[in-house]
Amino acid sequence: xxxxxxxxxxxxxxxxxxxxxxxxxxxxxxxxxxxxxxxxxxxxxxxxxxxxxxxxxxxxxxxxxxxxxxxxxxxxxxxxxxxxxxxxxxxxxxxxxxxxxxxxxxxxxxxxxxxxxxxxxxxxxxxxxxxxxxxxxxxxxxxxxxxxxxxxxxxxxxxxxxxxxxxxxxxxxxxxxxxxxxxxxxxxxxxxxxxxxxxxxxxxxxxxxxxxxxxxxxxxxxxxxxxxxxxxxxxxxxxxxxxxxxxxxxxxxxxxxxxxxxxxxxxxxxxxxxxxxxxxxxxxxxxxxxxxxxxxxxxxxxxxxxxxxxxxxxxxxxxxxxxxxxxxxxxxxxxxxxxxxxxxxxxxxxxxxxxxxxxxxxxxxxxxxxxxxxxxxxxxxxxxxxxxxxxxxxxxxxxxxxxxxxxxxxxxxxxxxxxxxxxxxxxxxxxxxxxxxxxxxxxx
Amino acid sequence: xxxxxxxxxxxxxxxxxxxxxxxxxxxxxxxxxxxxxxxxxxxxxxxxxxxxxxxxxxxxxxxxxxxxxxxxxxxxxxxxxxxxxxxxxxxxxxxxxx
Numbered sequence: 001x002x003x004x005x006x007x008x009x010x011x012x013x014x015x016x017x018x019x020x021x022x023x024x025x026x027x028x029x030x031x032x033x034x035x036x037x038x039x040x041x042x043x044x045x046x047x048x049x050x051x052x053x054x055x056x057x058x059x060x061x062x063x064x065x066x067x068x069x070x071x072x073x074x075x076x077x078x079x080x081x082x083x084x085x086x087x088x089x090x091x092x093x094x095x096x097x098x099x100x101x102x103x104x105x106x107x108x109x110x111x112x113x114x115x116x117x118x119x120x121x122x123x124x125x126x127x128x129x130x131x132x133x134x135x136x137x138x139x140x141x142x143x144x145x146x147x148x149x150x151x152x153x154x155x156x157x158x159x160x161x162x163x164x165x166x167x168x169x170x171x172x173x174x175x176x177x178x179x180x181x182x183x184x185x186x187x188x189x190x191x192x193x194x195x196x197x198x199x200x201x202x203x204x205x206x207x208x209x210x211x212x213x214x215x216x217x218x219x220x221x222x223x224x225x226x227x228x229x230x231x232x233x234x235x236x237x238x239x240x241x242x243x244x245x246x247x248x249x250x251x252x253x254x255x256x257x258x259x260x261x262x263x264x265x266x267x268x269x270x271x272x273x274x275x276x277x278x279x280x281x282x283x284x285x286x287x288x289x290x291x292x293x294x295x296x297x298x299x300x301x302x303x304x305x306x307x308x309x310x311x312x313x314x315x316x317x318x319x320x321x322x323x324x325x326x327x328x329x330x331x332x333x334x335x336x337x338x339x340x341x342x343x344x345x346x347x348x349x350x351x352x353x354x355x356x357x358x359x360x361x362x363x364x365x366x367x368x369x370x371x372x373x374x375x376x377x378x379x380x381x382x383x384x385x386x387x388x389x390x391x392x393x394x395x396x397x398x399x400x401x402x403x404x405x406x407x408x409x410x411x412x413x414x415x416x417x418x419x420x421x422x423x424x425x426x427x428x429x430x431x432x433x434x435x436x437x438x439x440x441x442x443x444x
Numbered sequence: 445x446x447x448x449x450x451x452x453x454x455x456x457x458x459x460x461x462x463x464x465x466x467x468x469x470x471x472x473x474x475x476x477x478x479x480x481x482x483x484x485x486x487x488x489x490x491x492x493x494x495x496x497x498x499x500x501x502x503x504x505x506x507x508x509x510x511x512x513x514x515x516x517x518x519x520x521x522x523x524x525x526x527x528x529x530x531x532x533x534x535x536x537x538x539x540x541x542x
Contacts, residue, residue, distance in 0.1 A: 356488060387492050387512045404500060405460065412464030412493075426493045427500075 001131065001152060002071045004159055006031065008189045016166070017186075019210050020059030020194040021104075027189075033064035037108060038071070041100065044110040047074040049126040051117040051134070052098040053091060055079045058172055058194050061102040063182065066173060069100070070151055075117075075125055075132035078179075080172035082438040086136070086144065093146050093319055094134045095119065121148045121315050128152075134318070135176055137273040146318040147273045153312045154179070154276060157296060158187035165214035165241065166191040168206055170198065170221070175439060177246065177269070180277040181216050190214075198440070200228035204236060211238035216269070219249040220377075221440040222257050227376050227399075231260060245269035245277075247441050248347045249288060250367030258286040270345070274323065275330050276312035289342040298329075305349060306332045335361070351444065353382030353390050355422045360392055362444055365425065368418050372411065374400035379435045381444040383427060394425035397435060404430055445505065445538060451475055451531045453505070457497040458527070461490065480524040491524060502534070509537045 009017065013028035025033075041047055052074045056062035069076050077094045079087050081103070091099070095117035102108045125132040130152035136144040167185045169192055171178035185192050195206035203225070206212060222244060225231065242257065242264055249268065258266060268290045271277030279294030293299050296311035307329040316322045324330055335352065337344040346361045353360040362380035369378035377397040382390040398407060408428050415424040437443050445453075459473050469485045471477065478484040480491045495511040502509055516523055516533070523533030 385492060385512055386514050386517050387488055387495075391492055391496070405497075408497070408500075409460060409463050416464055421487075421489050424493075426489075426496045 001073070001155070002067055005067065005183075005186045006034075008187055011189055015189070016191045016210070018060050018063060018192045018194070019206075020192075021057075021196055022059060024210075025060050030060065030064060033060050034067050034071075037061060037065045037100075037102075038068035040108055041065070041068055041072065041110055044098065044112070047072050047098060048129070049073060049075065049122075050097045051075045051077060051095055051122065051132075052100055053077040053079055053094070053096040054100050054102070054173065055081075055087065056100075056102040056173070057081055057104060058169055058178075059102075061108050062173060063186075063192065065100050065102055065108065066182070067186075070131045070155075073129055073131045074098075075122060075134065075148075076151070077134040078173035080174045082172065083136075083174060090136055090144075090146075093136075095122075095318075119318055121318060124315055125150060133179065135174060135179075135273050143319065145273075145320045147314040148316060148318060149276070149312070149314045155183060157312065158183045162188050164188040164190040166193060166210060166212050166238070167214040167216065168203060168212045169194050170203070170215070170217050171439065176271060176273050176276060177216065180271070200225045200230040201233075204230045204234040207236050207239060208234040213238055213240040214243070215239060215241070216243045216245075218246045218440045219244050219253055220247065220436045220442045223250070223253045223370065223377060224436070224440070226253070226256055226260065236261075239264050241265045241267060243267045243269045245271065246439070248345050248361075248363035250363060250370050251288060252367045252371040254286050254288065272330075272332060274314050275308050275310040275332075278308070278310070283342055288344050289339065290345070291341055292343060299343075300329065301336055301338050301343075304335050304337075306334045306336045306343065306345075308332060351381075353380075353392055355382075355390055355392060356388040358420070358422045360423050365392060365394065365419065365423055366442070368415060369394060369396060369411070369425075371418075372414050374398050374402070377431075377435045377442075379431075379442050379444045380425065385426075388422075391426040392423060393427040393429070395429045395431045395435060397431045404428060445507070445535075447531060447535055449505075450534050450538075451527065453501050454498060454527055454530055454534070457494055457501055460497055461494050465490075475527055477527045479526055479530055481522060495524075498530075498534070507538055509534070511537075 009027040009031050017027045017030045018025045097115050097117050099111045130150050133149040133151045135147050193206050193210045193212050195202045268282045270280050270292045278292040278297050280290050280292045283289035298309040300307050309329045333349050335346040347363045351362050365380040366378045369375050376399050379395045383393045385391040458471050462470050480486050523529050
């Protein structure tokens with residue numbers, strides 16, 4: 001199952017494979033850790049076809065345990081420290097039978113929960129004899145949905161060799177993007193660099209220290225990085241590629257990133273918990289147009305919405321009805337503009353604000369606000385209004401110390417020639433705390 | 445708040461809205477000016493913006509009121525017709541329990 005990943009580790013045992021809080025580890029160290037964690041897991045009983053949580057700080061042991069469980073055809077439920085508040089409900093929803101814990105408090109340990117998992121989707125994996133992966137979607141409404149993947153299918157696309165990068169790990173193993181980054185990096189004999197913290201300064205330090213080449217991240221983090229002042233304080237000349245996804249990129253942020261990193265290639269990624277990560281290509285450095293798909297993926301646009309059919313799609317949800325159409329397509333809920341084979345992602349259908357019958361995409365308004373002097377971050381949403389159905393509401397974080405009234409006046413003047421009048425926020429709130437989530441996604 | 449206070453607050457908000465309007469689209473800033481409807485250049489979006497500004501100013505003064513809710517829409521005579529009708533409506537809202 002993971003032979004090709006082990007081969008990539010064997011090819012050059014002395015090279016840097018993982019750098020984490022505890023130290024820098026070679027391929028040989030990773031190989032040894034896989035054996036060590038595997039023995040620990042085996043000592044507690046067989047895990048093939050069993051539901052096993054992996055509660056881990058990202059690092060050598062988490063990666064080794066992930067691979068050891070994959071090799072043993074376990075159904076893995078990665079739970080990051082950041083989602084600690086949800087652990088109990090996630091353990092229950094996924095019917096976790098065995099818990100593997102790798103954290104700083106004690107050596108790695110394995111414990112049985114006493115549960116026995118039973119779900120038709122798990123039966124599919126057991127029949128196939130393949131490892132599974134359970135990921136919780138970070139849906140903004142309702143309870144998080146538990147998506148079950150056949151991990152063997154997710155692994156398949158990584159058998160085709162690509163370029164190796166020393167990669168900054170940004171998303172955790174409980175996120176499809178984090179799993180994708182791990183598998184890409186391992187299969188191509190790259191190195192995984194875990195920043196000591198995910199602040200802009202922490203990420204810059206990690207890039208400088210380990211000569212990081214690839215930074216997979218989100219538009220929100222890039223915006224944070226730009227305003228942090230951390231960029232000029234670190235040697236980031238090793239960076240070759242920045243990829244961004246998980247939410248629409250504000251045009252203004254992309255333009256600034258391209259200015260600040262003129263020699264770095266910028267590439268948009270696209271994917272979801274349900275369908276995996278699609279191969280993608282950006283039309284140009286500061287272009288929001290992207291071509292998505294590649295082998296194993298089919299796309300179509302119906303009524304402006306993007307639908308995807310993927311070989312690597314999940315088998316289904318544990319706690320919700322199947323979202324797939326009869327012919328296997330998945331409605332991403334993303335509204336797109338189409339130009340031949342190129343797409344531009346406008347935002348989630350559910351985020352669109354209807355102001356007196358005119359549609360407003362929050363991302364466009366946020367992009368405009370972010371161009372204003374002193375606006376560190378902006379999150380735009382709709383608010384019901386008796387006159388126009390909804391009004392546009394903006395929450396902004398300012399570095400200017402202006403009053404609300406003063407900022408509103410300046411904002412209206414700024415937006416006058418840049419946005420149609422119905423897109424200009426009617427209500428503005430000044431925020432004190434951050435406007436983004438644990439996964440560096442803008443919270444509206 | 446006295447009627448004079450409310451009128452002052454409304455006129456300040458109107459002047460604020462004018463700052464981002466073209467020269468030929470300015471609203472008169474006088475105690476008897478028309479606000480919304482025939483004879484006023486303010487469209488419904490402009491009205492919404494003005495009402496939100498007035499709500500913000502009232503909140504700063506310690507009063508939590510909603511001006512563009514169904515109550516306003518159900519009035520037989522629009523409370524948004526002119527500065528005096530708007531001032532009277534706000535006065536009424538402040539006097540009545542929420």
